[in-house]
Amino acid sequence: xxxxxxxxxxxxxxxxxxxxxxxxxxxxxxxxxxxxxxxxxxxxxxxxxxxxxxxxxxxxxxxxxxxxxxxxxxxxxxxxxxxxxxxxxxxxxxxxxxxxxxxxxxxxxxxxxxxxxxxxxxxxxxxxxxxxxxxxxxxxxxxxxxxxxxxxxxxxxxxxxxxxxxxxxxxxxxxxxxxxxxxxxxxxxxxxxxxxxxxxxxxxxxxxxxxxxxxxxxxxxxxxxxxxxxxxxxxxxxxxxxxxxxxxxxxxxxxxxxxxxxxxxxxxxxxxxxxxxxxxxxxxxxxxxxx
Amino acid sequence: xxxxxxxxxxxxxxxxxxxxxxxxxxxxxxxxxxxxxxxxxxxxxxxxxxxxxxxxxxxxxxxxxxxxxxxxxxxxxxxxxxxxxxxxxxxxxxxxxxxxxxxxxxxxxxxxxxxxxxxxxxxxxxxxxxxxxxxxxxxxxxxxxxxxxxxxxxxxxxxxxxxxxxxxxxxxxxxxxxxxxxxxxxxxxxxxxxxxxxxxxxxxxxxxxxxxxxxxxxxxxxxxxxxxxxxxxxxxxxxxxxxxxxxxxxxxxxxxxxxxxxxxxxxxxxxxxxxxxxxxxxxxxxxxxxx
Numbered sequence: 001x002x003x004x005x006x007x008x009x010x011x012x013x014x015x016x017x018x019x020x021x022x023x024x025x026x027x028x029x030x031x032x033x034x035x036x037x038x039x040x041x042x043x044x045x046x047x048x049x050x051x052x053x054x055x056x057x058x059x060x061x062x063x064x065x066x067x068x069x070x071x072x073x074x075x076x077x078x079x080x081x082x083x084x085x086x087x088x089x090x091x092x093x094x095x096x097x098x099x100x101x102x103x104x105x106x107x108x109x110x111x112x113x114x115x116x117x118x119x120x121x122x123x124x125x126x127x128x129x130x131x132x133x134x135x136x137x138x139x140x141x142x143x144x145x146x147x148x149x150x151x152x153x154x155x156x157x158x159x160x161x162x163x164x165x166x167x168x169x170x171x172x173x174x175x176x177x178x179x180x181x182x183x184x185x186x187x188x189x190x191x192x193x194x195x196x197x198x199x200x201x202x203x204x205x206x207x208x209x210x211x212x213x214x215x216x217x218x219x220x221x222x223x224x225x226x227x228x229x230x231x232x233x234x235x236x237x238x239x240x241x242x243x244x245x246x247x248x249x250x251x252x253x254x255x256x257x258x259x260x261x262x263x264x265x266x267x268x269x270x271x272x273x274x275x276x277x278x279x280x281x282x283x284x285x286x287x288x289x290x291x
Numbered sequence: 292x293x294x295x296x297x298x299x300x301x302x303x304x305x306x307x308x309x310x311x312x313x314x315x316x317x318x319x320x321x322x323x324x325x326x327x328x329x330x331x332x333x334x335x336x337x338x339x340x341x342x343x344x345x346x347x348x349x350x351x352x353x354x355x356x357x358x359x360x361x362x363x364x365x366x367x368x369x370x371x372x373x374x375x376x377x378x379x380x381x382x383x384x385x386x387x388x389x390x391x392x393x394x395x396x397x398x399x400x401x402x403x404x405x406x407x408x409x410x411x412x413x414x415x416x417x418x419x420x421x422x423x424x425x426x427x428x429x430x431x432x433x434x435x436x437x438x439x440x441x442x443x444x445x446x447x448x449x450x451x452x453x454x455x456x457x458x459x460x461x462x463x464x465x466x467x468x469x470x471x472x473x474x475x476x477x478x479x480x481x482x483x484x485x486x487x488x489x490x491x492x493x494x495x496x497x498x499x500x501x502x503x504x505x506x507x508x509x510x511x512x513x514x515x516x517x518x519x520x521x522x523x524x525x526x527x528x529x530x531x532x533x534x535x536x537x538x539x540x541x542x543x544x545x546x547x548x549x550x551x552x553x554x555x556x557x558x559x560x561x562x563x564x565x566x567x568x569x570x571x572x573x574x575x576x577x578x579x580x581x582x
Contacts, residue, residue, distance in 0.1 A: 006556035014465040015497045017534035021561045025316040174305040206306045243308035265297035270312045276567035
């Protein structure tokens, strides 16, 4: 729904089109500042014939990231590859009683036929071993996979168990995959120096990772250290040609990074689009861009 | 480069971002009406470990399309699936001396490991047989695959051989894959009734197909029939929730369909974006949208 109240369809059901400007992708991620999404059509993917999934421990998050990079570069069509640092594994163990070793881990999933998921799993295991990881234990049993992914999905929630009473401040960045190991490693060192409890989870196939800062909001010094840590995280990602947010969005909190990320002229284009579509500034005003 | 002369980067190298409006996809397909693309960064895909490719003859284009639909629905991660109708195969034979049977065909390619391309090829052959197609002859020999795809890439050029002296008028539409067989079949009947020579090639995995009309421009009646055929093609695609162009773009020729495809309010959004980014209307004026 547009600012003037008209309802538009931004796309038809054809898989691709070259008929004019891509309004779907303009609206997606605009956080309600250009229009309100009142109806969504999703593209569904079929359930694969076979699914294999499992966990693989590593000596460091760097080894996790390098394994992810090598796996993708080797052409394995991996369906999911998720990083959890040791602290995040501990939180998941506390919450979901997984009994996993509390070291950096990758959670993985492979889709395909019975033969191809076995082949993918074996090859991944070989790559992981090259980086000192393993053993890679995998299964095609649905119950075991479900337990694993439920724990992963509850990662954010499980962090409450790590420090009861603390407030959760979530943030994310995304960097080119080639810089991921470096970015996560530097961030881990920064977390330690900052004396902040902040488990890391990452959608490492995309170069995207999340920090969950567990902050005692009554401790002014800790709040200050947490804010500084978050700011350095964004600057680190931008310096690596990354983005200040891979998934969470801009809202108000990350507006201050928009010019550094996009440059003044590109930001001015965003402002002009906002003004054109919402001249009265009634759609989620004060978010993403200042008009 | 924007209308005012500033050069912007529309994206950084991170694989995904949620930091503001998606200017990359706004520019892509805008045909120079919002800015001029002076530099492009492409995402490269690795060369697969193994590639299998081949051709499969069918009794009808409908059988080709239904096979494509069933193949995709079965989850085979097909890399290329291209439809050529009998006339297009004849043109390719004339041009590239392929010696193929002059019946509707699918040209296919599978990527993966040696084991997985063999598995994909076998499964595709079984699906094709269910729709009366085959035999599916495939190879992993690079020379044979190259010859095939060169012929496919020269399909448009090869059409000159079908009717020397005729002008080539190319058009394309894209429909939901579930309507593809119906759309192509109706279009073939329309071509026959219109007495126009018009081979069909299709990127059938996307529901996208091209008509190459070979028209004697000195014959006013033939020109009229060709135009009417093109118009009916677009209307047929729109009626099936498709788009007036999957790949070719709007330019001037398809501006008249924009309102029917998008509706007046969505078209007005496109106009307002054009006005915001190019207030003096100096960027490829008179294309896509009238301002």
